Amino acid sequence: MTTDKRENNKQKVIFSGAQPTGSLTLGNYIGAIQNWKALEDQYECYYSIVDLHSLTIRHDPKAFRKSNLSFLAQFLASGLNPKKNVIFFQSHVPQHAELGWILNCNAYLGELNRMTQFKEKSETHKDNINAGLFTYPVLQAADILLYKTNLVPVGEDQKQHLELSRDIAIRFNNTYGKVFEVPEIHMTKVGGRIMSLQDPTKKMSKSDEDANGTIFLLDDDKVIIKKLKRAVTDSENKVNFRDEQPGIKNLMTIHSKLSGMSMEQIENEYEGKGYGAFKNDIGEMIVEYIQPFKEKYNEYMTNEDYLEAIYKQGAERAREKAEATMKVVRKKLGLVKF
Numbered sequence: 630m631t632t633d634k635r636e637n638n639k640q641k642v643i644f645s646g647a648q649p650t651g652s653l654t655l656g657n658y659i660g661a662i663q664n665w666k667a668l669e670d671q672y673e674c675y676y677s678i679v680d681l682h683s684l685t686i687r688h689d690p691k692a693f694r695k696s697n698l699s700f701l702a703q704f705l706a707s708g709l710n711p712k713k714n715v716i717f718f719q720s721h722v723p724q725h726a727e728l729g730w731i732l733n734c735n736a737y738l739g740e741l742n743r744m745t746q747f748k749e750k751s752e753t754h755k756d757n758i759n760a761g762l763f764t765y766p767v768l769q770a771a772d773i774l775l776y777k778t779n780l781v782p783v784g785e786d787q788k789q790h791l792e793l794s795r796d797i798a799i800r801f802n803n804t805y806g807k808v809f810e811v812p813e814i815h816m817t818k819v820g821g822r823i824m825s826l827q828d829p830t831k832k833m834s835k836s837d838e839d840a841n842g843t844i845f846l847l848d849d850d851k852v853i854i855k856k857l858k859r860a861v862t863d864s865e866n867k868v869n870f871r872d873e874q875p876g877i878k879n880l881m882t883i884h885s886k887l888s889g890m891s892m893e894q895i896e897n898e899y900e901g902k903g904y905g906a907f908k909n910d911i912g913e914m915i916v917e918y919i920q921p922f923k924e925k926y927n928e929y930m931t932n933e934d935y936l937e938a939i940y941k942q943g944a945e946r947a948r949e950k951a952e953a954t955m956k957v958v959r960k961k962l963g964l965v966k967f
């Protein structure tokens with residue numbers, strides 16, 4: 630955060646995060662991170678690697694530690710400037726878990742039962758439907774409310790969790806007196822939901838069993854081109870942006886977000902050319918687009934000391950803000966001061 634931003638206490642606050650599971654996908658990048666970068670000059674921004682959220686799924690601790698550091702390197706390689714943004718691990722700020730518990734006592738079972746992500750995850754992890762998976766959206770609300778966040782840039786899949794965070798903030802403020810800002814969701818008009826390349830009715834996901842459906846930013850160039858070649862399309866053989874052609878619509882969205890071209894320009898560019906050239910061009914475009922990301926990522930990964938300096942500094946700044954909020958929360962609740 631620049632000094633200017635800190636001095637200006639009217640500066641609005643942004644919080645967002647990503648789970649350090651697997652590696653970042655093109656969906657994460659287009660749906661969220663591309664926006665984070667765009668907002669860093671106008672807001673006081675907190676971007677967290679939400680490691681506690683990832684504990685809802687069974688994991689190998691050794692691999693998890695690596696994946697956490699890799700995510701930090703991926704955040705930085707995406708261009709997030711640690712001088713302008715507070716970048717930190719969620720677990721380094723214990724106030725997240727503290728507020729999470731408090732908000733659990735202000736969230737209703739009925740609300741949590743309606744969460745579609747819980748229903749989906751319970752389906753895919755039938756042998757481990759743990760309580761954390763169920764209360765996950767409450768911890769997410771704590772992440773957001775802890776920083777008195779005004780704006781949360783996320784993809785479309787997080788909309789329901791954001792609505793719950795708003796409801797909890799309003800309920801808490803009405804019950805105990807105003808503490809929290811009621812956060813607004815920030816989503817791109819195009820690209821809020823990048824779909825799987827193998828099933829364009831499903832969102833592109835880190836945890837998709839079919840890796841061909843997902844582009845990972847750390848995929849090999851050849852793998853990316855191959856995944857694009859195999860992307861599911863249709864038999865219309867026309868590059869048109871319409872709901873009846875969900876595969877093409879998704880590919881056009883990716884093209885547009887990376888090239889900056891409008892859908893109309895893309896339609897004109899590929900008129901009469903067929904899908905082969907279209908898919909190949911997008912593959913090459915992705916490879917070229919993420920080349921600098923990969924180079925920076927490799928540099929950061931060879932410098933663990935630098936990564937440590939960044940996450941320690943980030944946690945310190947985040948704790949300062951989080952503790953200021955928690956002091957008020959504890960007082961409002963009638964907890965005895967320590």
Ligand code: TYM
Nearest residue numbers: 645646647648656657660661769783784821822823832833
């Ligand atoms: P996660 O880690 O699944 O995803 C990180 C961000 O990427 C967006 N995203 C997508 N956007 C477009 N198309 C897709 N296919 C796609 N897949 C993912 C997500 O919407 C998200 O913005 N619960 C969150 C992490 C979280 C969080 C928070 C986010 C925890 N606490 C507080 C915001 C605020 C999650 O699992 O994101």
